[in-house]
Amino acid sequence: RASGAVILSLVAVLDGQIVGHILFSPVTVRDGDQQWTAVGLGPMAVLPAFQNQGVGSALIRHALDHLQKAGLEVVFVLGHPQYYPRFGFKPSKPYGIEWEVNVPEDVFMVLELRENALAGKRGIVQYHPLFNGV
Structure with missing residues (x-):
C-alpha cells in the first residue's frame, strides 16, 4: 500500500476463512502529451471450493459500489469476456482506449461508474509500474 499501487483491497470471509480477494490499482491513460487516471481491477481470486457460488460477483x-461512492469514474479490467460484461464492462477499443499490451479486443474492458465519464477520452492504458512483468 505504501507504494501507491493499491486503491482498494477487499476480502470475502466465510466462517472465519478468507475465501476470496479483489484488488484495484491506479492506472494512467496516455493520449499523446495528455493523460488521465482511472482504476484497474485485478487480481481477483476465489478459492476453488468456493467458486461458482457468487463470491466473486459479490x-x-x-467494490464497484465503494469506488463509485468514492467518486471514481472509470474502471478497466483484463478478464474473461463472458464474465465481466454482467457487471457492465464493455470492450474498451470502441471508446478509442487500449491496453499498452497487445491482447484480444474482447478481453480488455472498461466500465463507466459515472454516465459519460469516457466522453472525449481516449488513449493507452498503463498499469502501476509494480504490476509490470506480472
Missing part, C-alpha cells in the same frame, strides 16, 4: 459488486 466482491465485484461491493
Whole structure:
C-alpha cells in the first residue's frame, strides 16, 4: 500500500476463512502529451471450493459500489469476456482506449461508474509500474 499501487483491497470471509480477494490499482491513460487516471481491477481470486457460488460477483459488486461512492469514474479490467460484461464492462477499443499490451479486443474492458465519464477520452492504458512483468 505504501507504494501507491493499491486503491482498494477487499476480502470475502466465510466462517472465519478468507475465501476470496479483489484488488484495484491506479492506472494512467496516455493520449499523446495528455493523460488521465482511472482504476484497474485485478487480481481477483476465489478459492476453488468456493467458486461458482457468487463470491466473486459479490466482491465485484461491493467494490464497484465503494469506488463509485468514492467518486471514481472509470474502471478497466483484463478478464474473461463472458464474465465481466454482467457487471457492465464493455470492450474498451470502441471508446478509442487500449491496453499498452497487445491482447484480444474482447478481453480488455472498461466500465463507466459515472454516465459519460469516457466522453472525449481516449488513449493507452498503463498499469502501476509494480504490476509490470506480472
